[in-house]
Amino acid sequence: MNIWKIKIILIAIVLLTFSSIYGKISSPQRALHKIIKAEKNAKDKKNLNKIINFSKATYKNLYKRLKNNESITIFIDPAHGKTKSGFWQGKLTGRLSSTGKPEEFYSILISREFYKVFSKNRFITIDSTKDFLKVMKGTSESYRNISFHETITLAKKSNSFMLMSQHLNNVSYYNKAFGHSNIRGVHIIKDYYGRYIIKYIPYIYQGYLTLYNIFDTTGFSRAYAVNYRNIMTAGGIKANNWQSGAVADDRFNFFFDYPIGVIFETAFISNPLEEKKLRDTAYIKMVVRNQYNAFLNTFKQKTGIDISQQMVKKYNYNKNLWCHIALNQIALYYIKTASTKKAKKAILYILKSNRNAKEKKYYSALLRRVTFAESTFFKAHHFKKKAKRSRKYKNKKYYYRLYKKYLWRAFYYGRSKAVLYSYKNKYLRYLYKKKPYRKRREQKKIWRPKIRLKKVPIKKYRPLLLVIDNGQSLKKAVQDATKGSKQDITLIAKRLKLYRKTRYKRKRFYSKKKKRYYTRWIKRRYKIKFHEGIYIIYFKKNFRIKKIIRKNAVPLDPRRYQNFMYLKNSYFAQYEKEKSI
Numbered sequence: 001m002n003i004w005k006i007k008i009i010l011i012a013i014v015l016l017t018f019s020s021i022y023g024k025i026s027s028p029q030r031a032l033h034k035i036i037k038a039e040k041n042a043k044d045k046k047n048l049n050k051i052i053n054f055s056k057a058t059y060k061n062l063y064k065r066l067k068n069n070e071s072i073t074i075f076i077d078p079a080h081g082k083t084k085s086g087f088w089q090g091k092l093t094g095r096l097s098s099t100g101k102p103e104e105f106y107s108i109l110i111s112r113e114f115y116k117v118f119s120k121n122r123f124i125t126i127d128s129t130k131d132f133l134k135v136m137k138g139t140s141e142s143y144r145n146i147s148f149h150e151t152i153t154l155a156k157k158s159n160s161f162m163l164m165s166q167h168l169n170n171v172s173y174y175n176k177a178f179g180h181s182n183i184r185g186v187h188i189i190k191d192y193y194g195r196y197i198i199k200y201i202p203y204i205y206q207g208y209l210t211l212y213n214i215f216d217t218t219g220f221s222r223a224y225a226v227n228y229r230n231i232m233t234a235g236g237i238k239a240n241n242w243q244s245g246a247v248a249d250d251r252f253n254f255f256f257d258y259p260i261g262v263i264f265e266t267a268f269i270s271n272p273l274e275e276k277k278l279r280d281t282a283y284i285k286m287v288v289r290n291q292y293n294a295f296l297n298t299f300k301q302k303t304g305i306d307i308s309q310q311m312v313k314k315y316n317y318n319k320n321l322w323c324h325i326a327l328n329q330i331a332l333y334y335i336k337t338a339s340t341k342k343a344k345k346a347i348l349y350i351l352k353s354n355r356n357a358k359e360k361k362y363y364s365a366l367l368r369r370v371t372f373a374e375s376t377f378f379k380a381h382h383f384k385k386k387a388k389r390s391r392k393y394k395n396k397k398y399y400y401r402l403y404k405k406y407l408w409r410a411f412y413y414g415r416s417k418a419v420l421y422s423y424k425n426k427y428l429r430y431l432y433k434k435k436p437y438r439k440r441r442e443q444k445k446i447w448r449p450k451i452r453l454k455k456v457p458i459k460k461y462r463p464l465l466l467v468i469d470n471g472q473s474l475k476k477a478v479q480d481a482t483k484g485s486k487q488d489i490t491l492i493a494k495r496l497k498l499y500r501k502t503r504y505k506r507k508r509f510y511s512k513k514k515k516r517y518y519t520r521w522i523k524r525r526y527k528i529k530f531h532e533g534i535y536i537i538y539f540k541k542n543f544r545i546k547k548i549i550r551k552n553a554v555p556l557d558p559r560r561y562q563n564f565m566y567l568k569n570s571y572f573a574q575y576e577k578e579k580s581i
Contacts, residue, residue: 028323031349035330038345044337051329055259058159059322063305066312071125074118075160077263078132079107079167081145089145094173097269098181103168106278110166110266111136113288118295123307127158152257162220162260168278169240169265171205174553182270186467186534188556188566196556198467198566200533206271207240208232208287211249211263213256215419217328217350217359218321220260220302222246227301228264228294235290240265248362253418256332259325264291324354331363338422340374343367366419373413373423380406380430407431458562458569461543464492465554465563466535474530483564484572492543499545500525536561 032052039045062072080089080103089095090102097106115136118124126136134140155163173179177187182205189199210228212221225246229239239245255261266287267274277283296308304317327350334343347367351360380403387399407430414423468477475493482488504521511518534554538546556566564570 028320028327028349028353031353032323032326032330035342035346035349039342044339047333048330051333052326054156054159055322055326055329058161059259059325062303062321063312063314063317066123066305066307069122071123072161073125073127073158075151075155075158075163076111076114076126076128076132076136077148077151077163077165078129078135078143078146079111079165080104081132081143083145095168095170095269096180097275098272099275100180101269103170103269106168106266106269106275107166108135108141109278110264110284110288112138113284114166114291117288117292121307122310123312127155127160129154148254149257152255155258162262163255163258164261165254165263167263167265169205169209169268169270171268171270174199175201175205176270177201180270181272182268183272185470185532191555197553198465198534198556199553200551202552204271205240205268206274207238207245208267209240209242209245209247209265211247211254211265213258213261214248214359214362215253215256215328215332216260217324217354217363218260218302219359220298221262222248222358223301224262224294224298227297228291231290231294235286256419259329320353324350327353332419335366335370335419336422338426340370343370366417369413369417370420370423373410373420373427376406376413377410377427380404380410404431458571460571461539461541462562462569462571463560464537464539465561465566466537467563467565468530468532468535470532472532477530480565481563482570482572483574484570485574488572495543495545496528496530496537496548499528499548501528501548 036045036048036052039048066072080093080095083089083092088102088104090104095103097103111132112135115126119126127133128136129143129146131140131143135143151163171182174189174191175182177183177185177189177199179189182201184201184204186198186200189197191197210225212225214222216222229245232245233239249255249261249263254263267278269275269278296306300306300308300315302318303321304315306313306315327346331343331346331350334340334346344367347363350363354360383399383402383406387396387403390396390399407427411424411427411431414420414427464481466477466481468474474496475489478493478496479489482492484492503524503526505524506519507522508517508519510516528548534551536549536551536554538548540546554561558567558569561567562569562571564573
């Protein structure tokens with residue numbers, strides 16, 4: 001019995017010593033060692049070592065470095081800027097405010113305040129392009145526009161902890177009244193080709209939002225966006241409806257090449273009320289102060305280090321931060337090079353070692369998407385082989401059709417995300433016979449005759465363009481559209497109220513005789529509720545109503561519609577002499 005006891009004790013000591021030695025190497029570190037050992041391609045191995053070295057230099061031993069009076073760098077990406085032609089990009093791309101100012105005007109004001117607040121902390125250094133640094137310091141007023149790829153290379157050179165960008169939101173030109181302001185109601189605007197359109201804008205865009213890097217497995221980017229939202233809402237400022245102000249950047253993928261990144265969309269400059277706030281320096285100071293407090297909270301939360309005071313304090317220090325970042329960057333590298341098997345292994349290591357459930361979900365979804373795209377791609381090649389083997393012409397045609405069908409399906413799954421760019425190119429080569437893109441034909445300028453309202457003859461039963469403003473009665477809207485006599489206005493308004501729209505609906509009935517269910521189309525008639533908006537009224541003979549269509553946008557064409565207020569071509573109008581001095 002004594003010998004057996006001694007044996008058990010010896011085995012336990014060996015196991016404890018082995019576990020203590022092996023326990024020093026964390027699970028993500030082990031995963032990194034395995035990936036590098038398994039990699040046989042010299043070029044890929046070199047790139048993987050670069051990724052690991054960068055993550056070590058930037059994110060390893062953060063507490064020691066900060067204690068030794070070192071600092072973490074935040075790289076600021078300049079929001080748009082001046083093009084080679086010397087114009088602001090905001091003006092060229094239609095990113096204008098309600099007063100006609102470009103987006104850069106307000107982003108400069110926010111960035112200057114941001115530099116003042118963040119640079120006061122001795123543990124934070126702010127870096128950017130040379131010309132934008134001058135702008136932030138207040139010594140210059142202009143800076144050049146650079147690509148996202150250029151910002152990432154510059155940030156990697158300076159070993160920046162994270163990327164930030166100060167932007168302002170806008171609504172597309174088509175959804176703005178008079179081309180600038182986002183105001184609710186019916187407005188005359190111009191479309192892409194410069195044609196006049198009458199448009200009903202149903203709602204106003206407002207509030208701030210923050211785009212965060214969804215590929216960040218540490219969860220720092222997401223936590224920063226959420227903390228900022230919580231501080232802002234506590235101060236009584238409402239966020240945008242889109243994902244409640246903290247938007248996962250899986251559609252745009254601006255900074256997916258960089259581990260931690262955030263883009264602030266402070267306000268909608270197309271909204272006159274929000275632009276008015278941005279003119280106030282106190283409001284900008286409050287926004288930047290909230291950004292700073294949110295950063296300190298997230299840094300403490302995710303790294304376990306407090307840098308809010310003059311001395312560094314350690315709490316739950318995260319030693320494996322650099323390992324998680326290295327794994328995430330390796331997985332993305334393999335996806336970018338379209339090596340699916342290697343990417344699959346790297347993602348599986350991420351899913352095992354990572355605790356953040358939301359980041360896990362996204363990586364597993366990305367893996368599913370890639371594997372499905374690749375499986376359909378191999379199926380397509382299987383049908384191509386079948387087509388080559390088959391002797392019959394009909395079979396060949398059938399298999400080639402299936403080959404194309406599956407190729408298109410694979411392309412569909414690999415096209416939507418910016419990360420899957422390599423897969424998209426791979427499938428395009430097969431679809432267009434090694435031509436990745438079709439050459440676009442130069443669009444010829446289409447000549448359109450200028451509409452002269454006076455020369456257009458007024459037809460009797462031309463469709464009437466009825467515009468109802470907010471709080472306007474139906475009779476008043478008809479009066480504005482026709483400017484007819486009292487009899488005509490009351491008659492048209494009465495017929496509009498009496499008009500019933502027909503709709504056919506399927507309904508199931510049970511037959512006792514046949515003992516089974518059968519469906520029948522039932523005709524139903526219902527009233528039209530005339531709310532705020534644009535309506536097109538089609539007439540029969542004697543001005544009886546044929547049909548009514550509600551639309552959000554209608555071209556102002558007097559050849560197609562009649563309206564006195566907007567087109568000056570109403571058949572019912574009783575013209576009076578106007579004063580002209």
